[in-house]
Every structure is written in C-alpha cells, then in structure tokens.
Amino acid sequence: xxxxxxxxxxxxxxxxxxxxxxxxxxxxxxxxxxxxxxxxxxxxxxxxxxxxxxxxxxxxxxxxxxxxxxxxxxxxxxxxxxxxxxxxxxxxxxxxxxxxxxxxxxxxxxxxxxxxxxxxxxxxxxxxxxxxxxxxxxxxxxxxxxxxxxxxxxxxxxxxxxxxxxxxxxxxxxxxxxxxxxxxxxxxxxxxxxxxxxxxxxxxxxxxxxxxxxxxxxxxxxxxxxxxxxxxxxxxxxxxxxxxxxxxxxxxxxxxxxxxxxxxxxxxxxxxxxxxxxxxxxxxxxxxxxxxxxxxxxxxxxxxxxxxxxxxxxxxxxxxxxxx
Amino acid sequence: xxxxxxxxxxxxxxxxxxxxxxxxxxxxxxxxxxxxxxxxxxxxxxxxxxxxxxxxxxxxxxxxxxxxxxxxxxxxxxxxxxxxxxxxxxxxxxxxxxxxxxxxxxxxxxxxxxxxxxxx
Amino acid sequence: xxxxxxxxxxxxxxxxxxxxxxxxxxxxxxxxxxxxxxxxxxxxxxxxxxxxxxxxxxxxxxxxxxxxxxxxxxxxxxxxxxxxxxxxxxxxxxxxxxxxxxxxxxxxxxxxxxxxxxxxxxxxxxxxxxxxxxxxxxxxxxxxxxxxxxxxxxxxxxxxxxxxxxxxxxxxxxxxxxxxxxxxxxxxxxxxxxxxxxxxxxxxxxxxxxxxxxxxxxxxxxxxxxxxxxxxxxxxxxxxxxxxxxxxxxxxxxxxxxxxxxxxxxxxxxxxxxxxxxxxxxxxxxxxxxxxxxxxxxxxxxxxxxxxxxxxxxxxxxxxxxxxxxxxxxxxxxxxxxxxxxxxxxxxxxxxxxxxxxxxxxxxxxxxxxxxxxxxxxxxxxxxxxxxxxxxxxxxxxxxxxxxxxxxxxxxxxxxxxxxxxxxxxxxxxxxxxxxxxxxxxxxxxxxxxxxxxxxxxxxxxxxxxxxxxxxxxxxxxxxxxxxxxxxxxxx
Numbered sequence: 001x002x003x004x005x006x007x008x009x010x011x012x013x014x015x016x017x018x019x020x021x022x023x024x025x026x027x028x029x030x031x032x033x034x035x036x037x038x039x040x041x042x043x044x045x046x047x048x049x050x051x052x053x054x055x056x057x058x059x060x061x062x063x064x065x066x067x068x069x070x071x072x073x074x075x076x077x078x079x080x081x082x083x084x085x086x087x088x089x090x091x092x093x094x095x096x097x098x099x100x101x102x103x104x105x106x107x108x109x110x111x112x113x114x115x116x117x118x119x120x121x122x123x124x125x126x127x128x129x130x131x132x133x134x135x136x137x138x139x140x141x142x143x144x145x146x147x148x149x150x151x152x153x154x155x156x157x158x159x160x161x162x163x164x165x166x167x168x169x170x171x172x173x174x175x176x177x178x179x180x181x182x183x184x185x186x187x188x189x190x191x192x193x194x195x196x197x198x199x200x201x202x203x204x205x206x207x208x209x210x211x212x213x214x215x216x217x218x219x220x221x222x223x224x225x226x227x228x229x230x231x232x233x234x235x236x237x238x239x240x241x242x243x244x245x246x247x248x249x250x251x252x253x254x255x256x257x258x259x260x261x262x263x264x265x266x267x268x269x270x271x272x273x274x275x276x277x278x279x280x281x282x283x284x285x286x287x288x289x290x291x292x293x294x295x296x297x298x299x300x301x302x303x304x305x306x307x308x309x310x311x312x313x314x315x316x317x318x319x320x321x322x323x324x
Numbered sequence: 325x326x327x328x329x330x331x332x333x334x335x336x337x338x339x340x341x342x343x344x345x346x347x348x349x350x351x352x353x354x355x356x357x358x359x360x361x362x363x364x365x366x367x368x369x370x371x372x373x374x375x376x377x378x379x380x381x382x383x384x385x386x387x388x389x390x391x392x393x394x395x396x397x398x399x400x401x402x403x404x405x406x407x408x409x410x411x412x413x414x415x416x417x418x419x420x421x422x423x424x425x426x427x428x429x430x431x432x433x434x435x436x437x438x439x440x441x442x443x444x
Numbered sequence: 445x446x447x448x449x450x451x452x453x454x455x456x457x458x459x460x461x462x463x464x465x466x467x468x469x470x471x472x473x474x475x476x477x478x479x480x481x482x483x484x485x486x487x488x489x490x491x492x493x494x495x496x497x498x499x500x501x502x503x504x505x506x507x508x509x510x511x512x513x514x515x516x517x518x519x520x521x522x523x524x525x526x527x528x529x530x531x532x533x534x535x536x537x538x539x540x541x542x543x544x545x546x547x548x549x550x551x552x553x554x555x556x557x558x559x560x561x562x563x564x565x566x567x568x569x570x571x572x573x574x575x576x577x578x579x580x581x582x583x584x585x586x587x588x589x590x591x592x593x594x595x596x597x598x599x600x601x602x603x604x605x606x607x608x609x610x611x612x613x614x615x616x617x618x619x620x621x622x623x624x625x626x627x628x629x630x631x632x633x634x635x636x637x638x639x640x641x642x643x644x645x646x647x648x649x650x651x652x653x654x655x656x657x658x659x660x661x662x663x664x665x666x667x668x669x670x671x672x673x674x675x676x677x678x679x680x681x682x683x684x685x686x687x688x689x690x691x692x693x694x695x696x697x698x699x700x701x702x703x704x705x706x707x708x709x710x711x712x713x714x715x716x717x718x719x720x721x722x723x724x725x726x727x728x729x730x731x732x733x734x735x736x737x738x739x740x741x742x743x744x745x746x747x748x749x750x751x752x753x754x755x756x757x758x759x760x761x762x763x764x765x766x767x768x769x770x771x772x773x774x775x776x777x778x779x780x781x782x783x784x785x786x787x788x789x790x791x792x793x794x795x796x797x798x799x800x801x802x803x804x805x806x807x808x809x810x811x812x813x814x815x816x817x818x819x820x821x822x823x824x825x826x827x828x829x830x831x832x833x834x835x836x837x838x839x840x841x842x843x844x845x846x847x848x849x850x851x852x853x854x855x856x857x858x859x860x861x862x863x864x865x866x867x868x869x870x871x872x873x874x875x876x877x878x879x880x881x882x883x884x885x886x887x888x889x890x891x892x893x894x895x896x897x898x899x900x901x902x903x904x905x906x907x908x909x910x911x912x913x914x915x916x917x918x919x920x921x922x923x924x925x926x927x928x929x930x931x932x933x934x935x936x
Contacts, residue, residue, distance in 0.1 A: 010364050010367070010368065014368075014371055019371045019374070019381070019392070019396075019397045019400070020381045020383070021397055021401060022367070022371060022397050022400050022401060022404070025401055025404050025405075026364075026367070026404060029404055029405075029407075029408050030360075030364065030404075033408060034360065034408055034411055037411065037412055037415055038353070038356075038357070038411075038415065040415075041353060041415040041418055041419055042353060044419050044422060045352075045353055045418060045419065045422045045428045046422075046428070056348050059344055059347040059348035060344065060348070062343075062347060063340050063343050063344045063347070064340075066340065066343060067336055067337075067339070067340040069654055069657060069658075070336045070339065070340075070622075070654065071333060071336055072650055072654060073626060073650055073651045073653070073654025073655065074329050074332040074333065074336065074651070075329070075650050075651075076649040076650040076651045076652075077329065077332060077626075077629060077630075077651050078629070079329065080329065080330070080331045080332070080372060080375065081375050081376060081377035082377070083376045083377060083390070085373075085629070085632075086629070086630060086631055086632040086642075086646075087373055087374065087393055087395075087396075087628065087629055087632045088376060088393055088632070089632050090511065090631065090632030090633050090642070091395060091511050091512060091632055091633050091634075092393045092394065092395050092632065094512055095394050095395065095512070096382065096391050096394065099384075100384055106383055106384040106385070107382070107383045107384075108382040108383065108384060108391065108394040109382055109383075109394045109397045109398055109401070112394050112395060112398045113398045113401060113402075115506060115508070116506065116508050116512055116513050117398055117506075117513065117514055117577075118505070118506050119505040119506065119514045119578065120398070120399075120402050120514065120577060120578055120581050121402065122458075123402070123569065123578065123581035123582055123584075123585060124401075124402045124405045124406065124581060126458060126461075126562065126565065126585050127405060127406050127409045127581065127584050127585050127588060128405055128409050129461075129462065129562070130409065130559070130562045130585055130588045130589050130592070131408075131409035131410070131412050131413050131588055133555050133558050133559055133562070133589075133592065134413045134416065134559065134588055134589065134591065134592030134595075135412055135413060135416040135592075136555060137552055137555040137556070137559065137592050137595070137596055138413075138416045138417060138419075138420050138592065138595050138596075139416050139419060139420065140551070189383070190383065191381075191383070195401065195405060227465065228465060228466075230462075231462030231463070231465045231466070232462075234458075234461075234462045235459065235462050235463070238455060238458060238459045239459075241455065242455070242459070245448060245451075249507055250448075250451070250503065250504055250505060250506065250507045251448070251451040251455065251503075251505055251506070252505055252506040252507075253506050253507030254506070255507060280405075287412050287416075290416070291415070291416070291419065294419055294423075298423070343615075346611060346615065352607065355611060359611065359614055359615075362615075362618060363614075363618055366618055366621055366622055366625065369622070369625055370625050373625065373628070373629045395628075395634075396628075399577055402577075402581060403580075403621065406580075406581065406584045409584070409588060410584070410588065410610070410614050413588055413591055413592065413610065414607065414610050414611075414614075417591070417595055417603055417606055417607045417610060418607065420595070420603045421600075421603045421604060421607060424600035424603055425600065425604075433604055437601055437604065440601075
C-alpha cells in the first residue's frame with residue numbers, strides 16, 4: 001500500500017518537474033505493477049518481520065559517508081532549473097529544435113526514445129525480457145495437477161461474494177484495454193508509448209485475474225502463448241533494425257524504411273513501440289501469473305497438509321473410541 | 325545559494341533513506357523496498373537535472389519556446405523499466421527463498437546455512 | 445557486411461535468445477546456441493583483425509552521429525575483450541548439454557540457454573558501446589541474467605547467493621547510474637569520447653570528483669574487489685557448473701574493462717591518477733585482496749570455494765597491474781585478463797566434470813580421483829600450475845610482465861609481495877593435488893568413470909591454450925601491448 005502511495009507521490013513530483021512521460025510510467029509502474037508484485041510476494045512470504053535489527057551502526061556509517069559525499073558533490077552543481085546549465089546547452093537543443101524536422105514526432109521524448117537513442121530502448125526491452133525469463137526459470141511450476149471439482153466450486157463461491165466489484169470491473173476492463181491501445185498509438189503526440197501501454201494492458205488483465213481466479217484467466221490468456229508473445233515483441237523490435245540494415249543503412253536507421261525519411265521514421269517508431277508494448281505486457285502478465293501460481297500451489301499444499309492432519313486426527317479419535 | 329540546491333539535498337536525503345533500508349534491514353522484502361526507494365530517488369535526481377525554469381513538458385506545441393530537457397526523461401524511462409525488472413526478479417528470488425528456507429530473515433538464513441555447512 | 449560487424453556482435457545473440465523459445469527441445473537449442481556463439485566468435489576475430497589493421501571502428505546506431513545518437517566504438521582494447529568473452533562463451537557452452545542434464549530440470553533447459561545468450565549479449569554490449577548510459581542498460585541485461593542463472597543452482601544456497609548478488613549488484617549499478625548522471629549534468633553529453641573532451645573544462649569541480657568516486661565504487665562492487673567481494677564466493681560455488689565457468693571467466697573481466705575505460709578514456713590519465721589518491725588506494729586494496737583471498741582459499745573445504753577465492757585474488761593482481769599506471773602495467777593487466785579467463789574457464793569446467801560424475805565438489809570427495817579421472821585431474825593440475833605462475837604456462841607470462849612493470853616503476857616491495865602471493869597459490873592448489881593423487885579413494889564410493897568427451901574436449905582446449913599461449917606469447921602479448929599503448933597515447 002505504502003509503495004503504491006510512494007509511487008503516486010513520485011509520479012506527481014515528476015509532473016511538477018515537467019516530465020509527463022516519466023510521471024505516466026512511474027504512476028503505472030511504481031503505483032501499479034510494482035505494488036501488485038510486492039503484495040503478491042508478501043502474501044507468500046508473510047508480513048511479519050523479526051523485530052531485531054543488526055549492525056545499524058555500520059550501516060549508518062556507510063550511509064552517512066555516502067550521503068555527505070553526495071552533498072559535497074552537489075555544491076558545484078548548477079542551480080536547480082537554471083536554463084544556462086551545461087545539460088541544456090550541448091546535446092539537448094538539437095532534440096528540441098530539430099527533432100520535428102528529422103523525426104516528425106511532436107513528443108520529443110518519443111522521438112529521442114524511439115529514434116535517437118533507440119538502441120537504449122532495445123536494451124530496455126531486452127532487460128524486461130530477461131527479467132521475464134528469469135522469473136520463469138525461478139518460479140515456473142511443472143504442469144499442474146487437475147484441481148478437484150469441489151475446490152473449484154468453492155473458489156467460484158468466493159468470487160460470488162465480491163459481486164459489486166466484479167460487475168463494476170467487468171464493465172471497466174474493456175475501457176482500460178481501450179485506453180491502453182490509445183496510449184500505445186497516441187505516444188507520438190502526447191505522453192505515452194509502448195511501455196506505458198503494455199503496463200496498463202497487463203494491469204487490466206491482472207485485475208481480471210484477481211477477480212476471477214488464476215485458472216479462469218489462464219484459460220483466456222494461455223501462458224505459453226504469452227511467453228511466445230514476449231519473444232515476438234523483442235524480435236519485432238530487433239527485426240526493424242535488421243531490416244534497415246538489409247536496406248543498406250545502419251542498424252535501427254529508420255530513414256530507409258520508406259521513400260521519405262520522415263515517414264520512414266514514423267513507421268519505425270510505430271513498429272518498435274508495438275514491439276515494446278507486446279513484450280512489456282506479456283512479460284508483466286507472465287510474471288504475475290507465476291507469482292500467483294506459486295501462491296496457489298502453496299495454498300494447495302497447505303490445504304492438503306491440513307486435510308491429512310485432520311484425517312489423522314479423525315483416525316486417532318476413532319482409535320481412541322475403539323480402545324474405549 | 326542554498327535555495328538553488330535544496331532540491332538536490334532532498335533527493336540525497338531520500339537516497340540515503342533507501343540505501344539505509346537496503347543495508348540495515350534484515351527482512352528480504354524490505355530490502356527490496358529500500359532498493360526501490362534508492363532507485364527512485366536517483367530517477368528524481370535525473371529529472372531534476374533536466375528541469376528548466378519556466379519550461380514546459382517536451383511536447384512540441386505552438387507558442388511555446390522553452391521546453392525542459394527531454395534526454396533525462398528518456399534515460400529515466402529506461403531506468404524505471406530496469407528498476408521494475410530488478411524488483412520482479414528479486415521478489416521471485418525471495419519467494420523461492422521462503423520456500424526453501426521457510427523464512428525471509430537474513431540472520432535466520434545465515435544460521436541455517438551455517439548449520440548445513442557444519443554438517444557437510 | 446564488414447561495416448556492420450560491431451553491431452552484429454551484439455545483435456546476433458540478442459535475436460537468438462528469444463528464438464530459443466521457438467525450438468524448445470533441449471538438444472536442438474543447445475546446438476543452436478552453440479552455432480550462435482561460434483558466429484559471435486568468428487565475428488570478434490574479424491573485428492580484431494580489422495581493428496589491428498585499420499584502427500578504431502566507429503558505428504553509428506540509427507544513423508545518428510555521436511553525441512546525439514549512440515555509437516559503437518571498437519578499438520584494440522575492446523576488440524581484445526570481445527574476443528576473450530566470445531571464445532570462452534563458445535568453449536564453455538560446448539559442455540553445457542551434458543552438464544545441465546544432471547544439474548537442471550528438463551523444463552528449465554531452454555530458459556537456461558536463453559539466459560546464457562542474454563548474458564553474453566549484455567557483456568558484448570558493455571564492452572562494445574561508446575555511450576555511458578548504454579553501458580548501464582547492458583550492464584543490467586548481463587546482471588539480471590547472471591542472477592537468474594545463479595538462482596538456477598540446485599542447492600538452496602544458490603538462491604540466497606543470487607539474492608545477495610542481486611542486492612549488491614543493483615547497489616553497484618545504481619552508484620554507476622548516479623555517477624553517469626552527475627557527469628551528464630556537468631557536461632551535457634553521454635558519449636564517452638565527447639565526455640572526455642568536455643570534462644577537461646569542468647574537471648576541477650567537486651561534482652566531477654564525486655561522480656568519479658561513485659563510478660569507481662560502483663564498478664568495484666561489480667569487480668568483486670576486496671573488500672566488496674562478499675557476494676562472489678557463494679555465487680560461484682552454488683551456481684550450476686557451466687554458469688560458474690562462464691561467469692568466472694568473463695564477468696569480472698568486463699568490470700575490469702569498465703574500470704580501465706572510464707579512468708583512461710573518459711576521465712583521462714592525468715585526472716584519474718593525479719587528482720585523487722586512486723593509485724595508492726587501489727594498489728593497497730589489490731595487495732590486501734591478493735593476500736586475504738588467498739589465505740581464505742587455503743581454509744576452504746569446497747573446491748569451488750577455493751577457486752572462487754582464488755578468483756578474488758586474481759582480480760587483486762589485475763588491479764595491481766592497473767594501478768602501477770604504466771603502459772607495461774596495464775598490459776600485464778590485460779594479459780592477465782586473457783590468461784585468467786583461460787585458466788579459470790578450464791578449472792571450473794573440470795570441476796563441472798567432477799560434479800557431473802560424483803555430484804559434489806567437496807575437497808574430501810576428491811580422494812583418489814587422480815587415478816579414476818586421470819584426464820580431468822591432470823587438467824586441474826595444469827590449470828593450477830598456471831594459476832601459480834609456473835613457467836611454460838600462461839600464468840607465468842602475465843605474472844612476469846606484472847613483475848617487470850612493478851620493477852620498472854621502482855616498486856620493489858610490490859614485486860616481492862606479488863611473488864609471496866604466488867606462494868600462497870601453491871598451498872591451495874597443493875591441497876587439491878594431494879587429495880586427488882596421494883590419498884586412496886574414499887571408502888564406500890563406487891568407482892568413478894572418466895568424464896564424458898563433451899567435457900574433456902572443451903577442458904583440454906582450454907588447457908592446451910594455457911600451455912600454447914604460455915610458450916608462444918606473440919599473439920596475446922602483441923595485442924595486449926597495442927591496446928595498452930593506445931590507451932596511453934603511444935603510437936607503436
């Protein structure tokens with residue numbers, strides 16, 4: 001909960017500092033996905049913390065040294081918001097003044113992200129992909145046993161209880177998905193883009209999962225398909241680069257994708273943003289599914305334990321009654 | 325002079341809170357929370373750097389001539405993604421640790437490791 | 445096609461990693477990954493030849509020129525590093541199919557190869573790029589995949605080790621991020637060579653000092669320089685054997701490269717070595733690291749632990765050579781990078797073979813293995829001799845140049861200490877040899893067969909390389925010399 005608030009607060013902070021794109025991302029990641037994942041993990045690990053803390057003095061010392069180093073470093077920094085600072089003098093002006101002609105996208109952040117520094121973004125997608133495989137390699141379960149029907153029924157009953165939430169969100173989910181698509185394709189003109197869209201898309205499906213249970217969600221969104229999609233997104237991005245290479249230009253040079261450089265840039269950015277969106281959405285989903293799958297598996301094991309314990313108890317009681 | 329730098333100092337404070345949580349706390353989930361705070365404060369630092377007084381968001385529109393610097397925004401978008409990726413992987417590890425050791429406290433895990441080392 | 449070599453080096457494994465999922469059969473994926481690695485290996489050889497012939501290659505990504513776009517800048521130094529990483533990556537992967545059958549579940553195999561390729565991508569990216577922020581991104585690719593790879597280990601301690609590595613590694617990466625941020629703030633650019641020219645004007649500011657300090661500390665965390673090495677021993681000991689062999693031979697090398705790149709190319713020698721007591725600090729840490737780690741290694745019961753601590757000691761040697769701050773010193777460091785990759789790759793692979801046969805690498809399990817697994821054990825002996833620095837092995841070559849460099853710079857005590865450190869290596873290697881050759885087989889253990897050929901081939905390739913480059917030093921010395929001279933601005 002607190003992390004969610006923290007995420008929202010920092011998002012507001014970013015808006016104040018004119019970084020709308022970053023704010024958007026931080027709102028969807030810091031306040032949304034990251035909090036969800038934390039919660040999912042905490043339900044498994046338990047919320048208690050051992051009261052004892054150790055070595056606070058050493059830690060405090062390290063922190064103080066680092067902190068005072070940083071403060072020392074700030075003393076020569078240009079003042080906050082100073083338009084004469086070197087940051088605003090060297091590289092940035094070209095992005096601001098020329099990107100409209102060179103890339104043709106009003107949102108400068110998108111044009112830098114998608115074209116000038118597109119390779120960073122490819123790296124970013126690769127990072128997300130790596131995290132997806134990493135989580136999968138750590139948490140994926142061998143094919144699950146079939147659930148007993150009665151259990152399924154109880155689960156459904158449980159969902160019946162949250163009737164209001166279910167109906168409201170059932171109505172909401174299509175709109176969230178639609179909004180995700182809007183964010184995806186409107187990233188050229190306003191804040192937004194593949195990453196934010198992917199996260200929102202994933203969030204909508206996660207909402208669905210939370211309300212209707214993992215198994216129902218898995219029926220609709222096949223995990224194997226999601227994993228393949230994650231790979232497809234990354235491949236799509238990389239292939240845009242390869243295609244421009246085959247057309248005789250450098251890797252990720254979109255100018256050659258169409259006759260006119262600016263429309264080439266448009267196609268390129270559209271395609272890579274799509275790649276980003278696909279990979280991000282499917283990786284987020286796959287991570288959440290895996291977290292939730294673990295939780296269910298554990299719950300099942302515990303339920304089985306309890307059952308067997310109860311059975312043993314019953315047996316014991318029977319034995320006792322028999323001896324009596 | 326102090327007014328010109330206050331923003332950086334707040335960032336440093338936040339950074340150090342996060343850093344302290346990472347190294348001093350024994351609970352593995354809390355460590356990750358600390359790590360998130362630490363990273364977010366770095367993001368704020370970057371964005372602060374890119375801020376221009378009286379500038380507006382870097383989306384080209386008519387009638388606006390001052391924009392804040394878009395490059396830090398791009399870098400931080402990337403860094404946020406990297407951050408969430410790290411958090412997700414860390415949480416996955418914590419879940420596995422919980423299953424393998426039955427706890428998520430640093431001391432407890434080290435104690436158990438010591439025991440199994442002595443046995444072998 | 446030749447013009448695209450720099451980017452192909454990184455993009456080929458990057459594209460191959462998701463493609464692994466489409467194959468989804470363990471053996472097929474292995475063959476595929478092996479081919480991909482071999483391609484990167486050939487690619488890096490071509491790059492090195494090209495660079496030695498015609499000088500630095502610049503590749504502008506997206507067609508945007510340097511400070512605005514990201515550029516790849518391949519000079520002799522990183523071409524050399526690319527060659528080391530891709531060769532080791534290929535040779536080690538050769539044994540993977542056999543090794544992971546025993547150490548990993550069947551349904552994890554595809555994921556393993558994907559992660560392996562991604563890790564390779566990350567390292568190539570770090571080494572090839574000429575952009576400071578791009579370093580951070582690829583650093584995270586290689587680190588995240590490394591955490592996951594380590595977490596794949598069967599032992600539950602692997603999870604804990606991976607978690608610790610994740611925390612330490614992320615703190616390191618964030619420190620690097622802070623450093624890069626401050627540099628950007630003061631100069632307005634992220635391109636390395638552009639940074640170098642623009643840092644001259646602001647070199648005196650306190651912000652740049654702090655940026656430098658944060659970068660160095662962050663890199664040293666990744667480097668496992670004493671006393672920031674705590675994550676390393678367990679991470680190496682409990683990871684799957686293939687992962688250990690791969691990471692031990694490459695990961696710390698990449699960090700050393702980053703250290704050299706930032707101090708020499710970005711900040712410049714005069715800034716790095718005169719304005720801060722960096723030289724003496726790193727020299728002392730390197731020496732203390734050699735001794736502390738070697739002594740700890742002597743008391744370990746797990747052979748992987750012994751070699752992991754020895755790795756920390758070897759990092760110490762590299763840092764000593766680097767902090768001597770002469771062309772010969774850096775050359776010794778580069779040689780040791782190359783040689784250490786050969787030694788540790790071979791040694792950890794041999795341990796992987798032992799692990800495959802008897803399922804443990806505890807020292808007492810080695811009793812009598814000398815007769816039962818003669819080829820594997822003799823490989824360990826040769827690797828160990830190389831680690832000590834016996835003549836006719838590569839270990840001797842790099843230690844020799846290290847001594848020459850320290851004597852040239854008039855640092856006699858350092859030379860003596862290096863020799864003493866090598867004596868410690870004799871002790872811990874001897875413990876393994878004694879167990880393997882002079883003790884009867886452990887009672888109650890079934891007879892052990894020699895390792896399968898898929899292990900022996902890569903092990904012995906590396907062992908022969910250890911001997912070959914120990915005798916015929918022309919190739920490695922020539923390249924290392926050219927690379928270090930270009931760092932110091934000397935034209936050969």
